[in-house]
Amino acid sequence: MQITKTNDNDSLTIALKGRLDTLTAPQLDAEIQGKLDGVKSLVFDFKSLDYISSAGLRILLMAQKVMNKQGSMVVKNASSEIKEIFEVTGFCDILTIE
Amino acid sequence: MGFNFRGLAFKQSLMILAAITIVFGLIFGIMSYKTQNMLNKMTVENGEETSRANVNYIDKLFNASKLIGEDLSHKLTDHPMTKSDMDDFLLQSLFNARNLVPQVVAVVVAYEPGMGPETPKGEYMRLARFNHTDTKLVTGANYQDKEWYASTRDGKTSRWQEPFIGEFVPEPIAVYTVPLFKKDKNGEDVLVGVLAVDMSIEFLKEEIGSIPVSNSGYALVTTAKNLAVAYPKELAQGKRNRDIIVREKRGQKLIDFDRKGRDSSGLFIGTVADGEESAIYYTTINSTNWTFMVVWPIQKYLEDQSAMRRLFLLMALGGYGIIFVIILLISFRVAKPLKELALAARKLGRGNFDVAIPKMKGRDEVAEFAWAFSNMLTELKDNIEKQKDMKRIERELDLARNIQLSMLPGEERDENSDDDRHELAPFLLPAKEVGGDFYDFFKIDNDHLCVVIGDVSGKGVAAALFMMVARIILRTMTKNLKSVVDAFNKTNYALAKRNRLNMFVTVWAGIIDLRTGHIDFASAGHNPPVVRHNDGSVEFIPSKAGLVMAAMEDTVYKQQSYEMKKGDTLFLYTDGVTEATNSENKLFGDDRLLETIKKSGDLDTANTCTFVKKEIDKFVQDVPQFDDITMLAVKFNGSDEPVWERYEKTIDVSGNNKGELKSFVEDILTPMDGAKKMQMQDAWERYEKIVDVIPENQDILTAFVEGILAPMDGSMKSQMQINIAIDEIYSNIVKFSGATRVTLIVEVRKATLTARLTFIDNGKPYDPIKQADPDITLPAEEREIGGLGIFIVKKTMDSVSYRRNGENNELAITKTL
Numbered sequence: 001m002q003i004t005k006t007n008d009n010d011s012l013t014i015a016l017k018g019r020l021d022t023l024t025a026p027q028l029d030a031e032i033q034g035k036l037d038g039v040k041s042l043v044f045d046f047k048s049l050d051y052i053s054s055a056g057l058r059i060l061l062m063a064q065k066v067m068n069k070q071g072s073m074v075v076k077n078a079s080s081e082i083k084e085i086f087e088v089t090g091f092c093d094i095l096t097i098e
Numbered sequence: 099m100g101f102n103f104r105g106l107a108f109k110q111s112l113m114i115l116a117a118i119t120i121v122f123g124l125i126f127g128i129m130s131y132k133t134q135n136m137l138n139k140m141t142v143e144n145g146e147e148t149s150r151a152n153v154n155y156i157d158k159l160f161n162a163s164k165l166i167g168e169d170l171s172h173k174l175t176d177h178p179m180t181k182s183d184m185d186d187f188l189l190q191s192l193f194n195a196r197n198l199v200p201q202v203v204a205v206v207v208a209y210e211p212g213m214g215p216e217t218p219k220g221e222y223m224r225l226a227r228f229n230h231t232d233t234k235l236v237t238g239a240n241y242q243d244k245e246w247y248a249s250t251r252d253g254k255t256s257r258w259q260e261p262f263i264g265e266f267v268p269e270p271i272a273v274y275t276v277p278l279f280k281k282d283k284n285g286e287d288v289l290v291g292v293l294a295v296d297m298s299i300e301f302l303k304e305e306i307g308s309i310p311v312s313n314s315g316y317a318l319v320t321t322a323k324n325l326a327v328a329y330p331k332e333l334a335q336g337k338r339n340r341d342i343i344v345r346e347k348r349g350q351k352l353i354d355f356d357r358k359g360r361d362s363s364g365l366f367i368g369t370v371a372d373g374e375e376s377a378i379y380y381t382t383i384n385s386t387n388w389t390f391m392v393v394w395p396i397q398k399y400l401e402d403q404s405a406m407r408r409l410f411l412l413m414a415l416g417g418y419g420i421i422f423v424i425i426l427l428i429s430f431r432v433a434k435p436l437k438e439l440a441l442a443a444r445k446l447g448r449g450n451f452d453v454a455i456p457k458m459k460g461r462d463e464v465a466e467f468a469w470a471f472s473n474m475l476t477e478l479k480d481n482i483e484k485q486k487d488m489k490r491i492e493r494e495l496d497l498a499r500n501i502q503l504s505m506l507p508g509e510e511r512d513e514n515s516d517d518d519r520h521e522l523a524p525f526l527l528p529a530k531e532v533g534g535d536f537y538d539f540f541k542i543d544n545d546h547l548c549v550v551i552g553d554v555s556g557k558g559v560a561a562a563l564f565m566m567v568a569r570i571i572l573r574t575m576t577k578n579l580k581s582v583v584d585a586f587n588k589t590n591y592a593l594a595k596r597n598r599l600n601m602f603v604t605v606w607a608g609i610i611d612l613r614t615g616h617i618d619f620a621s622a623g624h625n626p627p628v629v630r631h632n633d634g635s636v637e638f639i640p641s642k643a644g645l646v647m648a649a650m651e652d653t654v655y656k657q658q659s660y661e662m663k664k665g666d667t668l669f670l671y672t673d674g675v676t677e678a679t680n681s682e683n684k685l686f687g688d689d690r691l692l693e694t695i696k697k698s699g700d701l702d703t704a705n706t707c708t709f710v711k712k713e714i715d716k717f718v719q720d721v722p723q724f725d726d727i728t729m730l731a732v733k734f735n736g737s738d739e740p741v742w743e744r745y746e747k748t749i750d751v752s753g754n755n756k757g758e759l760k761s762f763v764e765d766i767l768t769p770m771d772g773a774k775k776m777q778m779q780d781a782w783e784r785y786e787k788i789v790d791v792i793p794e795n796q797d798i799l800t801a802f803v804e805g806i807l808a809p810m811d812g813s814m815k816s817q818m819q820i821n822i823a824i825d826e827i828y829s830n831i832v833k834f835s836g837a838t839r840v841t842l843i844v845e846v847r848k849a850t851l852t853a854r855l856t857f858i859d860n861g862k863p864y865d866p867i868k869q870a871d872p873d874i875t876l877p878a879e880e881r882e883i884g885g886l887g888i889f890i891v892k893k894t895m896d897s898v899s900y901r902r903n904g905e906n907n908e909l910a911i912t913k914t915l
Binding site for chain 2 (some may be wrong): 019021022023039050051052053055057058061064067068080081084085088089090091093094
């Protein structure tokens, strides 16, 4: 999985490419954990993400909880398959999906 | 080691000594008596010898004096005399008498008043007396009352007077008195006076006192009135005659000795002058009726006797001592080894079997005993060793039995044969003696369960060992050959081949297809099992029993089969059940067994076995269990899964070998007819991948599945969802199961574009389906991430099913591509 981070003042865009699964989730976790200080706007760009497993959902949930306190978080460009995962898991209710 | 007064040696010695004492005592008594007699006789002889000469001498003197007196009396009566005639006569008489008997010291005449010569009235007494130098004539007076005169006058007979010291002769004298008579006018004798011859007895003292007598004895003379008149000077010691009294010992008393009423001579024990006790020989001096005695002080007298006694006693004591020592030696010779043996026996009693038995020389009874004892010890030792061995063997047998029983599978869980399609419970209650019953159950593969029950002929170690061998061979054969009959044939051959003890075993074994309830079974002479149907009816499975196993090498068993319906329970048992016997010698029997199984209703397998056992207990009551009681019940729960004919091939999926797989399928399908072919074309393709449980292997599995599914041209979404499912399931296994190995079986059915993935892991039991779904309506802050993965799987897959199959978790998902 490739992770591309783009910083713009207090907004951070993270673009993911490949699979966010059990094996790759720790990489993302390492990029985010403790590195969201001062970030008011967090954007996940899932345009190139093939799929997401519960391990990825876990990181999204964690990030959402952080951003609920200091700003906003958006998931962009998710494929229909990924959106379906968000649907079945009820994540569509807590995530802002554009 | 002190002397044992209760010991054999002492007792024996004491008894022998007592006997010897009695013998010695008798001999001693007889000897003493004999000696006494002999000594008495010798003493008497000695006394007689001593006495004879002296008594004769004394008798001679006294008789001479007596004759003188008689002679003189005659002369006096014949011739009437004047006073001067009388004087001459007296002087002449004395002179003559002394010539004959020098001891005569005086001749005396005394007349009745008026009767004397020239004496018309009044007394007349005249005597001639010798006083050692010359002879004198003396006139006496006042004689009529004197003893010597009066006794003779009154007695009118001549006699010896008791000695006395004379009035005119101042020394002890013995006087012989003779009465004098004169014829009167009528010619009758008239007493006119008395003549006396005085005899000095001083000589007696000297003579008698100097008589030598052996053994410190001495002689003694007493008068008729027991007055001692002659005795050794030493005896006098200032005593007067009358003090010298002879006394005789009668019992403990001393009485004055009197010869009257006794023999004229003899021996007695008594005292003289209150002196020491003496043996006294006496004999009569006839002339005077006096007594002559020979006295030996008893000490001296007894000296010989006691010397002899002492000698004898000494000899006896010496002999006694020697005998005592000999007895002691013999006794100790006997008792010592006995004592040692006793000591050894005591040690032996305390368990010391290495005690040394004293070595005995010789061939006597003690040696024999010691030998026997030694033998006993050896044999006892051997026996105890044997006993110990027996005990050990028994213990080891118990151990063997325990091992044997513990090697039988206990629960299905342990055997990893448990799943939801069946339920199984074994039961084995061993009899006291090691027996040969066994049961077995194991899975041949995921869907085939083998159940076995068997009974080895006989009991004991042989049966137990045989049972273990039979069970293991049968188990291995069945697992490898996957066919009961093949396993039976091979096992029988293996057992029969080297069966020198001609043992055999009856076995019933069946392989149950857990998907269908179909049983392939074979029987080697074993009782047919009972089936309890779901509706409660019961029956024996029609089972044709072959020959018992191990009997003949080339026995061929016949495969039989039976179809179990859902809910049927198969009940296997040994003859310990049907041949349980009650006190009336009745068997539990087949009918009662059927009845019992029927009565058990819908109890589960474990309780069915227990129920049968209880019924058996009720039947036999307190009769002890003779045989092992063994049962095994299996209930077929059935399965809703479709059952397919199964063909297996293992291929390496890493290479390009799809063609190989294809030809495998073609080979199977080609001979089939149309319908069947259609059905078979619909079959699943099956791929299997086994990986170690490490996170990185998830990629391998994903790639494996993609490699299979990609050519099937399914939708990307399905592919992605399957990938997510693999991710979720595998990561769960990695994180929570503790499994070390995961087998992924991928089955695809091209006809319907369906894939089935079965994850088999050897981790702890975990049924994800039973987990509660997470609440997906909560706000982000309250969300729990756990359980979400499986939830996704459940939501995205067509079906998810779980089975715990033995030691494995089997999680299967299906998805239309």
